[in-house]
Amino acid sequence: MENITFGDIYNPGQVVFENDRYKHIHYPEMLIRYDSNYIEFKMMPSVAEFIEAANYLTRFHRKYGQKHIKFYFPGNEKPSKELMNHFMKACYEVGYNELYAIQPKQFPNVTNHPDIDTQTVTDTNFQAFLELQYETDLEFGEEFANQKEDLHKRNFLDSHILQILATYKGIPAGSVDVIISEKTAEIDGLSVKEPFRKKGIASRLQKYVMDCFPDRTIILVADGEDTPREMYRRQNYHYLGFKYEVQMVYSSND
Incomplete structure (x- = not known):
């Protein structure tokens, strides 16, 4: 089977900002669609890096009247214990997806x-x-x-x-x-x-x-x-x- 990754999955959102740590995806045609308005990390962040990205995305989404923030992490990597503790304390919903072919x-x-x-x-x-x-x-x-x-x-x-x-x-x-x-x-x-x-x-x-x-x-x-x-x-x-x-x-x- 070919080398298929989550990068092959379609998403109608567009990249509106990108740096060494993450890509910010935005879909103005459907602001309420969580799966098209999010940040995708290129590498697993530290707690401090995650909080910085979360603050950025919160400001951006509030500007457009969006009432959510969402983040994806690199494939086949589980967030650290420190990150998971932060998610729990900050009341994030945590989940994961699986890729099949x-x-x-x-x-x-x-x-x-x-x-x-x-x-x-x-x-x-x-x-x-x-x-x-x-x-x-x-x-x-x-x-x-x-x-x-x-x-x-x-x-x-x-x-x-x-x-x-x-x-x-x-x-x-x-x-x-x-x-x-x-x-x-x-x-x-x-x-x-x-x-x-x-x-x-x-x-x-x-x-x-x-x-x-x-x-x-x-x-x-x-x-x-x-x-x-x-x-x-x-x-x-x-x-x-x-x-x-x-x-x-x-x-x-x-």
């Missing part, structure tokens, strides 16, 4: 199901796709759902992004975005609506991706503390590494 021919066989249909999103079914996404995104608030709808519209026009919709008995039930590069196809935002889970829809969405891109390496990022990662391991994805992250969300009174 698979060659399409390694994905398990998936039998067709008469009630499940997977299809590329086109002008014909785009509105159904948007309505499904909006209902899902409302979990994070109306403002987020509205901004995410605009992102879905931009993605629809992007030739490097493929949107896929799954229906169950004709009802929109699940979806996934695929970010296409020269050598990889990245599975992003794979989701299945609650009433339709455990029916094999997620597997069929993935199989559709495998069939669309048989000559590319399929990659994805999974929450290291969430259950979907167990599904990916069962489906023959290869674990490639981990990456720690921390974030803090301010209340309206902060």
